[in-house]
Amino acid sequence: MTSTTSQQELYRFLEDRFVCAQACAECARACALRASALDPDGTDEQDRVRRQGIMCAEVCDATCHLLSEQGCQDEIGLRVQLEWCRTVCLECAHAFDGRPGAEKGAAACRACAQACTDFIHTLG
Numbered sequence: 001m002t003s004t005t006s007q008q009e010l011y012r013f014l015e016d017r018f019v020c021a022q023a024c025a026e027c028a029r030a031c032a033l034r035a036s037a038l039d040p041d042g043t044d045e046q047d048r049v050r051r052q053g054i055m056c057a058e059v060c061d062a063t064c065h066l067l068s069e070q071g072c073q074d075e076i077g078l079r080v081q082l083e084w085c086r087t088v089c090l091e092c093a094h095a096f097d098g099r100p101g102a103e104k105g106a107a108a109c110r111a112c113a114q115a116c117t118d119f120i121h122t123l124g
Contacts, residue, residue, distance in 0.1 A: 016115075016122040020082070021067040023108075023115035027089060028060035030108035034096065049095045053105065056092035059085050060112060075123055086116035 035053035063085040066078065093109035096102035 013122050016119045017067050020112075020115040020119040021064045023112040024060040024064040024067070024085065027108040027112035028057040028064065030105040031057040031060070031092060034102055034105040037101065049099065049102075052092050052095040056088050056109060059088045063116070079120060079123055082116045082120050086113045086120075089113040089116070 031053040035050045035057065063081050066081050089109040089112045093106040093113070096106035096109065
């Protein structure tokens with residue numbers, strides 16, 4: 001039988017995992033929409049931002065899938081994925097900064113990066 005403290009820690013872990021997965025899914029959606037909204041015949045800078053958005057969407061999607069797996073017990077692998085996701089999200093948010101219409105994408109990236117940070121702290 002588990003103690004109340006360990007049950008509370010488990011609930012907190014699962015809640016943080018869900019919040020992080022949800023933030024990853026939202027970030028992936030926002031980045032994919034933002035990347036598709038850019039002019040495909042645009043400048044090299046627009047192309048770089050588009051690629052950054054696509055990469056962020058893919059990393060967030062992979063992180064979301066990993067967090068959704070029931071049997072995912074590899075804490076080291078999970079931590080590496082979360083740190084990678086956090087880094088890519090912050091880079092994408094920076095790439096979106098100052099771009100007209102990219103405010104929601106940048107905010108979603110920052111929210112996802114924060115959710116990853118929070119969940120990493122839950123891992124201990």
